[in-house]
Every structure is written in C-alpha cells, then in structure tokens.
Amino acid sequence: MPHPSIECRDHALRSVLPWLPQDIADELMRLPSAIREGMEEIRLRAERPLEVSGIEQMLLKKVTRAQISHVVQAITGSSLYAVEAELRRGYITLPGGHRVGLAGHVSQSAQAQIETMTQIGSCNIRLARAVLNFSRRLAPILVKPQGSGIRSALIVGPPRTGKTTLLRDLARTIGSGSFDRRLPRLRVAIVDERSEIAACHEGVPQFDVGISTDVLDAAPKIAGMSMMLRAMSPDVIITDEIGDAGDAGAVADVTRAGVSFIGSIHGGSLADVRIRHLLADLRASGAVERFILIGRSGSEFAIQNVYDETLREVTGWASPSSSGWEAQQYLLRQP
Amino acid sequence: MGISIEQWVGSAAVLAATTLIGQALANRIRDRPTNLRRLCSSLRVLQTEIGFRRAPLRDALTRAATAARGTPVGQLFQDAAETLTKPGSTAVDSLVAAVHKHRHACSMEMEDAQVILDLAQSLGATGASDQVASLQASIAMLEAREREALAVRDRFARVYRTLGILAGVVVVILLI
Structure with a gap:
C-alpha cells in the first residue's frame, strides 16, 4: 500500500x-x-x-x-x-x-x-502541502489552566523548518476547536502579509485554516494586527515572520488588549544575535509567554525546545520526534 | 407549346431559392453595421472593466456580453467568458474559438473578425494602460469598418435583394 x-x-x-x-x-x-x-x-x-x-x-x-x-x-x-x-x-x-x-x-x-x-x-x-494536527502536541504548554485561553507564543527557527506550516495548523486546530479538549473553539485572526499561511485565492483560503478563522490577506503586519483587533474582536492573532521593534510593539499592543498572539521569527536559536534585541523587547513587555524552537533533522521537522518568558525550559509537551509529520502531509483542497 | 406543371414547380423553386439567397446577402449587409456597433459597445465595456475596475478578464467579458445581451455579439463574448473559466485556459484560445464560432451569426467579414483575433493575442497579457490603448485601437478600427459597412448597406442592400429575384427570373426564362 x-x-x-x-x-x-x-x-x-x-x-x-x-x-x-x-x-x-x-x-x-x-x-x-x-x-x-x-x-x-x-x-x-x-x-x-x-x-x-x-x-x-x-x-x-x-x-x-x-x-x-x-x-x-x-x-x-x-x-x-x-x-x-x-x-x-x-x-x-x-x-x-x-x-x-x-x-x-x-x-x-x-x-x-x-x-x-x-x-x-x-x-x-x-507545490503546496499541508500538515495536519502536528500542532496539537503543543497543547499541554499553550493551553492555559482550565482551558481559559491560549498562551502567547513565538516560534523560532531557521528558514525551511516548517514555521509557517506549524502556524497554519495552529490556526486550523484552534479555530476549529480541535486543539485541545479543554479549550473551546476560539476566534482566530490571521494577518497574512505574504499570503503564505492561508494562501488566499480570490478571497478564499486555499488551506484549511479553521472554521472560526478570519484572514487579512497581504496586509502589513503592524497595521493589519491593529485592524483585526478592532474589526474582528479575535481571541488569537496569528502572523508570520515578525522582525523589528515596530512588530514587537504591535505584538505588545495585541496582548495588552487581552488577545493572545502566536507568531514566528527567523533565527537559529534564542541567542541568535540578529533576534536577541527583539526577543528581549518581547520578554520585557511580557507579550510572549512561550518560545518554541523548531528545527529540521534530516528530512523531518522537529520541535527542539520550548522556553517560558524567563527562558527556562518548559517540559510536558509531546514527543520531540516529528515522526508522523511527514506521514500526515497531504493537500487539503484540490481544485 | 404549354408550360408543364413540373416546369411551373421548378421555376417557382428556382425563383424562391435565388430570392432567399439575395435576401440572405441583403440581410447580412443590413445587419453588419449594427453588429459592428454592438461589438464596439462591448469592447468599450471591456475597456472600462479592465482600465478602471481591473476586473479579471472572465468577469470583464461577461459584462461585455451583458451589454449586447440577446444578440450574436453577446453570445460571442459569453462563450469566450465561459471558456476562460476552465483552469488553464487562455484569452487567445477562448476568444479565437468564440470568434470562429459566431462570425457568420454576427455578419462579420473576415477583416472584421481579424480585428478581434489580433486583439485576442494581447488581451490580458499586459498592464492596464496597455490594455486600454490596445482596446481603443481595436474600437477605432471597428468604427472605421462600421462606417464602411454603412456605405455598403446603403448602396447594396436593396441591390442584392432585387438581384436575387432578377437572377431567379433570368434562370427561369433560360430554362423554359
């Protein structure tokens, strides 16, 4: 077979x-x-x-x-x-x-x-591919006690390690209520500056990003997050590739408004000089509670480590092995 | 020497046939300016849809078809729009196929059709300003052809109709 x-x-x-x-x-x-x-x-x-x-x-x-x-x-x-x-x-x-x-x-x-x-x-x-349910192994460290919400998180990893793919699956599971049994379906807003997370074609996301998910396509991140905050009253805002102090300020505004933020950033490690200042800003404002370090081992993607806002290692998430990641790859929508 | 019943029937058939041919040619000459005018109107709609609304070509073609709804010109644009909705189809293929299919119903001469076929080669393949310029050029050419078609209509529409009947009469006389 x-x-x-x-x-x-x-x-x-x-x-x-x-x-x-x-x-x-x-x-x-x-x-x-x-x-x-x-x-x-x-x-x-x-x-x-x-x-x-x-x-x-x-x-x-x-x-x-x-x-x-x-x-x-x-x-x-x-x-x-x-x-x-x-x-x-x-x-x-x-x-x-x-x-x-x-x-x-x-x-x-x-x-x-x-x-x-x-x-x-x-x-x-x-050629586009999607990965299903890999994000659910992060539920133990992202769901707040008693399922009262989602912790804000930043996915850190080098290029081509599956950051966007993970964000997409997080949007889908959180926006569909399948992320964790304790957590109800949440309203998710994606600010998709590069149209990579949802891949909208004529206004319709080409990937399954969840039934309660709204997508602001091709919008600049800072203005886009502010727009979604005002217009769609989301529970979670997801965006890709934050990169400068302006982005960090916008993330802080999101979390100050009581909305969770999940994003990604290019970087080899938390000590990476290119992102050190940005991470320091995010930690200082308390905007991000979990830093998820991902990488690639051979042909497989893998979660390497998870840290809290004090950069202490967090345990309790599912197996670090990504076996199953490749096996679950398939195209969600066929034209 | 009397004329047999067969000769009467044959003569009537010949006369009817030549009259119908004359009538068809006259109708084609009569309808051509109207259809060229409709074609220009539809192209102007296309120009607006592309130049101002930046509408995708299939939507623009549908609007152009609506402007000439219920006419062969409308059908031509509708067919092109429908073909273009198929994944991977191109403006050239869809418009060329539609022109060949509806050219006669639209009373278009080959030179009239050639204007649209030339337009099809670049339709949708450049930026908006180039598209508008290209559509304007095609409209100007079709307007010139419409003026020429009007002159032809005034001169020849009645001639063809009469000629059809007369040709039938001549053939009947020769046969009898």
Missing part, C-alpha cells in the same frame, strides 16, 4: 498540470513515479531546460518563450493587469495554495517603487 503522503504529492503535481502547456504536462507525467511523488518545485525558464526538484533535481527539454507566455496567461486568468499587486510581490497563488514565483523585467515609478513586471521569463511553481 503506498505511503499516504506519496499519493498526495502526486496529486499536488496533477493539480497544477492544467496551468502548464500540454507538452510540458505530458513530459512531467512521463517521469518515473518516484520523481513525481517527491517533486517540490517545477521551474520554467525561457529558452532553458525545464527543471524539476524535490527528492531529485532533473533537467528536461528546453522551455520556449511561448510556453512561458502560456503559463503566465493561464495562471493570471489572462488578466495580468488585475494581478499587478501580486506581480509587485513577485508571486501568484493558485487554487490549491500552490505558489508561482515570477521573474521578468521590472518597471519602476519615478519614486523608484516597483510598478509592475513585464516580459516574464521565469516561473517557479512550488
């Missing part, structure tokens, strides 16, 4: 095929199933070979300019003019949460701001 995650990765590939020219789609489907199943990215570059990467990196036949143009037309619904904001960000989200990064000629305004992108010559299709 095939591994459940394997079946689903192949499904992720199939779900992006309609956006590709027929001959490229045919070529991808002719690849050995092991390559298809482990595929993470499909890169198309005009007049250069098609590149697929995942468990193995491969170069296939040359991609023409017309084929790139077809992909751009298809992913924008032949409405390049309507996705200029997305072009300024450099990527477009497809139904299913797949993300297409684009590179081409950038036009700038008189104020040196990026206006739009034309003559697109490269597309990088990242």
Whole structure:
C-alpha cells in the first residue's frame, strides 16, 4: 500500500498540470513515479531546460518563450493587469495554495517603487502541502489552566523548518476547536502579509485554516494586527515572520488588549544575535509567554525546545520526534 | 407549346431559392453595421472593466456580453467568458474559438473578425494602460469598418435583394 503522503504529492503535481502547456504536462507525467511523488518545485525558464526538484533535481527539454507566455496567461486568468499587486510581490497563488514565483523585467515609478513586471521569463511553481494536527502536541504548554485561553507564543527557527506550516495548523486546530479538549473553539485572526499561511485565492483560503478563522490577506503586519483587533474582536492573532521593534510593539499592543498572539521569527536559536534585541523587547513587555524552537533533522521537522518568558525550559509537551509529520502531509483542497 | 406543371414547380423553386439567397446577402449587409456597433459597445465595456475596475478578464467579458445581451455579439463574448473559466485556459484560445464560432451569426467579414483575433493575442497579457490603448485601437478600427459597412448597406442592400429575384427570373426564362 503506498505511503499516504506519496499519493498526495502526486496529486499536488496533477493539480497544477492544467496551468502548464500540454507538452510540458505530458513530459512531467512521463517521469518515473518516484520523481513525481517527491517533486517540490517545477521551474520554467525561457529558452532553458525545464527543471524539476524535490527528492531529485532533473533537467528536461528546453522551455520556449511561448510556453512561458502560456503559463503566465493561464495562471493570471489572462488578466495580468488585475494581478499587478501580486506581480509587485513577485508571486501568484493558485487554487490549491500552490505558489508561482515570477521573474521578468521590472518597471519602476519615478519614486523608484516597483510598478509592475513585464516580459516574464521565469516561473517557479512550488507545490503546496499541508500538515495536519502536528500542532496539537503543543497543547499541554499553550493551553492555559482550565482551558481559559491560549498562551502567547513565538516560534523560532531557521528558514525551511516548517514555521509557517506549524502556524497554519495552529490556526486550523484552534479555530476549529480541535486543539485541545479543554479549550473551546476560539476566534482566530490571521494577518497574512505574504499570503503564505492561508494562501488566499480570490478571497478564499486555499488551506484549511479553521472554521472560526478570519484572514487579512497581504496586509502589513503592524497595521493589519491593529485592524483585526478592532474589526474582528479575535481571541488569537496569528502572523508570520515578525522582525523589528515596530512588530514587537504591535505584538505588545495585541496582548495588552487581552488577545493572545502566536507568531514566528527567523533565527537559529534564542541567542541568535540578529533576534536577541527583539526577543528581549518581547520578554520585557511580557507579550510572549512561550518560545518554541523548531528545527529540521534530516528530512523531518522537529520541535527542539520550548522556553517560558524567563527562558527556562518548559517540559510536558509531546514527543520531540516529528515522526508522523511527514506521514500526515497531504493537500487539503484540490481544485 | 404549354408550360408543364413540373416546369411551373421548378421555376417557382428556382425563383424562391435565388430570392432567399439575395435576401440572405441583403440581410447580412443590413445587419453588419449594427453588429459592428454592438461589438464596439462591448469592447468599450471591456475597456472600462479592465482600465478602471481591473476586473479579471472572465468577469470583464461577461459584462461585455451583458451589454449586447440577446444578440450574436453577446453570445460571442459569453462563450469566450465561459471558456476562460476552465483552469488553464487562455484569452487567445477562448476568444479565437468564440470568434470562429459566431462570425457568420454576427455578419462579420473576415477583416472584421481579424480585428478581434489580433486583439485576442494581447488581451490580458499586459498592464492596464496597455490594455486600454490596445482596446481603443481595436474600437477605432471597428468604427472605421462600421462606417464602411454603412456605405455598403446603403448602396447594396436593396441591390442584392432585387438581384436575387432578377437572377431567379433570368434562370427561369433560360430554362423554359
């Protein structure tokens, strides 16, 4: 019997095929199933070979300019003019949460701001996957006594360790009432500056982020958190990649208003010089009660340590092993 | 020498056929300016939807279809919009297919259709200002063709109708 995650990765590939020219789609489907199943990215570059990467990196036949143009037309619904904001960000989200990064000629305004992108010559299709229920192993350390709420927490980890994936699953379980038996369903607000947590396409989250979850898509974090606080009266605000003192101030405002905050930050450890000042600010304001350090061991993601606001190690959370993380991977919504 | 009943029936059939052909050609000439005008109106709606509302093309095409609802031009835009809703479809494919399907019903000459086919090549593939410029150019070309179609209508619509009947009469006389 095939591994459940394997079946689903192949499904992720199939779900992006309609956006590709027929001959490229045919070529991808002719690849050995092991390559298809482990595929993470499909890169198309005009007049250069098609590149697929995942468990193995491969170069296939040359991609023409017309084929790139077809992909751009298809992913924008032949409405390049309507996705200029997305072009300024450099990527477009497809139904299913797949993300297409684009590179081409950038036009700038008189104020040196990026206006739009034309003559697109490269597309990088990242196949989306979601992880279910991994976040529930954090329940013992995040749920307050008697289930009276959620502790504010910051997930710390280097790039590609699953911070956003963990945030997404936290939103889903907390916003659906399945995070912990003691905890009722809470109202969750996601401020999704880079559209990575919920991957909204035309206003609809492409990942399951919970039934009581509202998403403010593509909003700047500081203004977005303030907007959600006023407009949606959430119990928990979730955002990705906080990075400077301004962000730390906004987090403090959130927690002062009695709302829990869960976010993430790039960093190798709590002693990382790049984030030390920010962590000190967050601890000083009492805005964050738990620091969750995550990493990657081999091909697996893992929670490494959890600390409280005094940086004392917290125990009591479920096994540090991430076995089950990979096994539970599957695509939530198929177009 | 009398005319047999078969000759009468044959003559009537020939006369009816040539009259209908003449009538069809006359109708096509008569309807062409109206359809070109509707086409221009729908393109103006498309221009507004794209230039000001930044509406996705499928929605813009649906609005353009609504502007010419109940007419072959409306059907052309509706078909293009429906094709575009399929994942992975492009404006070029959907509009080209719709033009080929509805060209005759829209009384369009091949040169009229070519304006839309050329527009399809760049529709939705550039920024809003370029799209508006491209639509304006197409509208200007269709307006010029409409003026020419009006002149043709005034000169030839009645001629074709009469010519159809006369051609039938001539054929009947020759056959009898």
